[in-house]
Amino acid sequence: MSPFLLTVLSIIAAYLVGSISFAVVVSKLFGLSDPRTYGSKNPGATNVLRSGNKAAAVLTLLGDGFKGWLAVWLAYRFGPQYGLEEGAIALVAVAVFLGHLWPVFFSFVGGKGVATALGILLGINPWLGLGTLVTWLAVVFAFRYSSLAALVASIFAPFYYGLLFGVDAMLLAVLVMSALLVYRHRANIANLLSGKEGRLGAKK
Template sequence: MPLIETSTSLLILWALTGYLLGSVPFGVLVSRMMGLGNLREIGSGNIGATNVLRTGSKPAAIATLLLDGAKGAVVLLLARALTGEDAAQLAAVMAMLGHCFPVWLGFKGGKGVATFIGILLAFAWPVGLAVCLAWLVGAGLSRMSSMGGLLAAASSTILMVVLGAGHGLVMGIVLTLLVFWRHRENIARIKAGTEPRIGKKG
């Protein structure tokens, strides 16, 4: 009985840790530190790297991309090393939820693609690299970051199975559904032909 209680307590602890780390709005912080203004009032108002790029600062966008990816990767690797695989996958999902729905910003966060890819790179790097390639193909052909993210998410669970990482399938499905849910407005704009292209200022 004590083992079960300890295990449950650790899972709850990692869930909270994952959410709190994931909820750090690096796009907002980087934009402020680099004197780019309030990111919530620029372009789409989103806190991710794509909207940071609309400020005209590529360094800020790259910093945001790396930091948003790192927060998902770091919490998964820490939980895996200190507790185990179940805790790692739970912490990763909660980090994604934290990024998409941060309490500090009224639960209005980012689209989650960078955090999603960071998680998969840490979970199983061959899957993460393949998902990065899917993003590059989707974004490169369409010139739309959202299309890259959607293609990356749609292919992720298939890639998990093909590349021998099926033990993360439930996590992968949850993350994929989150990416599609957060992109529902983008999907509508893609259908209408009004989705902004990469690099277009808001």
């Protein structure tokens, strides 16, 4: 198989893996309402938590993170021996992220990408992922806004990558994912600016 064909197949496979919406799948397994029908209507762990089922929310978080990590880890682990170069692996990372945002299996209605992005970063390099996670946690503990933490972490992720590895194709992929994550949080940004964004742990 030619490297080009393998690259195309890897990108398609990564997108399909990313298209598995664990928020919807886990909610169905637990007998919960479809997360796209209540709360923020976002199929992600935070919205699943609004159902009151913490176990379902945790499984959603882990599943969304795992699929991002798995796609990138497999590309790094097995890709080079079949001719996949850094640029192709970067495309795999973007593809699994796009799958989560716009999943083909669920009418292209996906989540905001925080957990999947973290999984991808951990797949690229554990220190990169951990540094981004620590940034997210620091903002959450300081301000108790999950969306603000995601926005700050997404902005710092490319900076961390550049410090660790310099400028390459994967940095461009991380920049694309960061920009998409900010875009997906545009409603949260408006709420933050207007003071309407809900804090973690706050009673409604």
